Amino acid sequence: MKTNFEPFPILETSRLVLRKFTEKDALDLFEIRSNPEMLDFTDGKVDEFIDDTIRFIKIINNGIDKEKWINFAIVYKPNKKLIGSINLWNFDYKLKKAEVGYALNPLYQKRGLMTEALEAVVKYGFEEMGLDLIEIWTDHRNTSSIKLAERVGFKYIKTELEQGYYKKQTFKMLVYQLRRNEV
Numbered sequence: 458m459k460t461n462f463e464p465f466p467i468l469e470t471s472r473l474v475l476r477k478f479t480e481k482d483a484l485d486l487f488e489i490r491s492n493p494e495m496l497d498f499t500d501g502k503v504d505e506f507i508d509d510t511i512r513f514i515k516i517i518n519n520g521i522d523k524e525k526w527i528n529f530a531i532v533y534k535p536n537k538k539l540i541g542s543i544n545l546w547n548f549d550y551k552l553k554k555a556e557v558g559y560a561l562n563p564l565y566q567k568r569g570l571m572t573e574a575l576e577a578v579v580k581y582g583f584e585e586m587g588l589d590l591i592e593i594w595t596d597h598r599n600t601s602s603i604k605l606a607e608r609v610g611f612k613y614i615k616t617e618l619e620q621g622y623y624k625k626q627t628f629k630m631l632v633y634q635l636r637r638n639e640v
């Protein structure tokens with residue numbers, strides 16, 4: 458399993474380019490991370506200031522260098538705008554497993570764009586990183602995320618309860634998996 462991301466991969470789909478975040482993405486990413494709607498079904502807190510987003514970009518790129526995760530900026534080709542993010546993290550070297558997480562600017566949802574991004578990242582995970590298993594953990598009320606996971610071929614495995622860190626609530630999480638030999 459390969460978790461060295463130097464040089465950083467660039468993934469291209471028909472409508473998207475997936476590439477590394479830079480500080481120049483801060484404004485577009487702030488548009489997403491300051492929107493409370495993005496956190497309806499996930500634990501977390503919104504960015505209040507652009508500096509919060511700049512700090513976040515530094516943290517994710519630092520984590521990539523330390524092989525903790527890989528986090529792609531999703532760029533919409535027609536207007537070159539950064540419209541979302543998708544990452545592989547929680548690496549398990551023994552099981553050759555990673556978890557995938559994603560978020561898309563609400564203005565760009567319901568067009569199949571994250572389906573395109575997720576398919577590209579799944580292919581990258583299996584073919585380039587040598588993963589055997591990719592997992593999605595999603596809140597049971599997060600219909601869009603559940604439909605996305607199922608559309609790309611992930612299968613429901615189990616339900617787990619997770620205690621929020623930022624939000625004082627328990628999340629009922631559905632765990633979905635996709636194996637390399639099922640694609």
Ligand SMILES: CC(C)(COP(=O)(O)OP(=O)(O)OC[C@H]1O[C@@H](n2cnc3c(N)ncnc32)[C@H](O)[C@@H]1OP(=O)(O)O)[C@@H](O)C(=O)NCCC(=O)NCCS
Nearest residue numbers: 495559560561566567568569570571572594595601602604
């Ligand atoms: C989860 C999330 C990324 C899903 O976004 P999305 O826009 O529903 O996903 P897609 O881009 O793949 O679009 C799929 C939708 O577009 C429709 N669509 C339109 N054109 C399409 C096309 N060419 N191909 C596929 N689907 C298309 C599909 O029918 C589907 O709609 P439906 O869910 O009503 O069936 C988004 O809801 C989000 O960012 N949520 C907030 C963050 C979050 O909760 N993340 C998940 C944490 S686990």
